[in-house]
Amino acid sequence: MTVCLVSLLPVMGYGQQTPDHSEHSGHQMSVDPAGVVMNENHDTLPRDCREISRDYSLIVHAGRKYAADVPGMIFGMDTYEIRVQPCARVEITFVNEDHVRHQWMVHGLPNYLYPAGMFHIEASGGNRVTGTFIVPGDDRTYLVHCDMAQHMEKGMRGQLVAGSGSGNLWAVAGISNAFYRNFYLPGYSSLLVTLVLIGAFLSAFWLVRRP
């Protein structure tokens, strides 16, 4: 439904500034009706890599159905963690199974190679988009997420681990806990806590006063 009237905009390679999104100036974008790839890099090696260590070709599916079995999440991916070797060339095919836009973005890449340190795939509803980038040579964990408002918060948050990584990121579904996690206590908890507090006080008081 969402793509039936899409005009056929030719695939373009742009480095122009988008005035509406001024901080994205200098990004290399390729845009077509299926989506966008920003800052794609097939060939330029990061400074700390002498050669491509390995080529990966990975498929990531996204959509609400992938969050169905993750309590408290609305949007999801079939893969929340991707492990690659340092200096690997990674081709991601991002398959959006929802009827709205989704994104697969990596943050923290070197700014000299990826403007604002980002590699970004956006797929419109029901579409698949492929993009390629090269990870640097250090062991590091990179944030992967969808930057639609609240999509990261409601499930689309993952990590790309290069080499042995630099520790898990917070709040990655199935991998790490939320930094600000709710308590999920029953409604009568405060009464229970009060009773235990009073009981403890009285018991201790009685014990201390015993001759």
Add this chain to the structure above:
Amino acid sequence: MTKRKSFVAALVLALLCFPPQWYPLPLRLQLTTWFGAADYRDLPASLPPGIDNAEEYCPPDPQGWRDPQTIEGVEIDASAACVADNPFAVATFVRGTNNVDSATLLKSGLTADAVEKGRDLDGDGDPDEIHIRLEVAELNGGSAVVSGPVTQYQIAPGIKPGMWVFAPKFVGMAVENFATNQARRSLRLPSPAIRVEQGDRVRITLENTHYMPHTLHLHGADHGFVDSSGEGNDGVPLTSETAVMPGDARSYELNPRQAGTMFYHCHVQPHVHVMMGLQGLFIIEENRPDNWLQTMNLGAGLVRVPSRRSQENFDREYDLHYLDLDKELSERIQRDNDPRLITRSMHREYDITDSQPDYFTLNGRSFPYTFRESLVVGEENERIKLRVVNGGGKGIALHTHGHKFTVTDRDGVRLPENSRTPQDVLWLATTQRADLALELVNDGLHAYGPGIWLFHDHQYKGITNDGIGPGGNIGAIVYSQYMSGTGWPETRGVSWDQYFTAAYYRKEIPVWEHYAPGLFSDTGTDWWMLLRILGLALALGILVAIPIGTVFRRR
């Protein structure tokens, strides 16, 4: 010391420390007759003002978005106020995302299918098949990882209530950049004002990018209960259809026979969803030849490409969208991240029957930010059209200084000429619309001459930000000779520094500090009186402890 001596000493201390302000009046009068007034003691000095560095009143416009310009053959009027919409987006809304060249589309920031315009069905030179796509975005929402709100949008200095908006489809991130977490400039309150033409075949696809179910209800606009394929088309999950679930999309159709200023909003749990910001102006313009409409007006305000009918009758047109926000509701999306908890909190624990609005916005901002973008700027003898909607939960008493306006249309229906009279207060109930004709004719009735004339809700809470004034929905009618070249009204030397600080709206700065420094400032502390009262507290404690201790003495 024995208990008795201690008791007496404490009693004397208590009497000595007891502040004279608390003596019984007869005793004070008697003491006065005996000893006269007490000696003068300095009142505490005024505290120095604690004004933060003020924000820039009027951000610069390096890309020249305010300037009049022609893009894709679309003549875009100048925007006199200092913050203007992206003119490439304006031109793309006029031509359609499928009819502009790829460079313009890229500069507009829109997706290729955001607003598509098709055939000219009546052969009058403008497109009549319009396909609009809307997403739903959360601003100032919560997160499981960072403590402050995410995708931030300030309605006034330091004020970031949680809200939901319908948004056009923009390519890329929701934020300007990952580090600042500021919402991208076009992602904002209010939901965009939408303009279509009478007789257009309009299709609006709601792509639900939000984590809750939503619908689209076309309030006041001529639409069928079911669409051409027999699907529910009213957007009411009680009667016509189920809601659009997160990640899903649904299209609504209309072919409006009547022109007028209408409204659109989500109809899922409307007492919550509409009040969170899922509402916008929906304007049906009269059919005219070669009537290329600016399908969306981001953030409402000045219509930079007005319709043919507007050009025939008015010199300028502005959309004014009023909305109040209850922080008791809006903060709930910031408190929790789990959508199950948010849903319970917003729809079962929040009780709108106990609610009071705290923030009052005009075109998505509260004073002083209203002056950056929602000024009604005009020249003497001009005739200006204002399309006004009150989307808030409380009524507004819209008052114009220096002018009497005329209501030409109410709820999208033209009023007979003989029923129109100039007025300076207009009552607008919730969701009511009024089209106003504002004539800048200095005849002592319609206008009193050039100046900077406020217009605002005359229900006083509406001119505050959570009780601090000036704030809320204050805007101004500004004659062009009172506008500086950068887009800021020349307010005759009055400093607004304190209004452009978050501290002022945190209630930390005395209200008149800027023009009467020291006179009405916060006061210092009377440390001597504090010492005296602490002495009294000490003495009272001893006075109470001695008899109780005696009674419950351990044997």
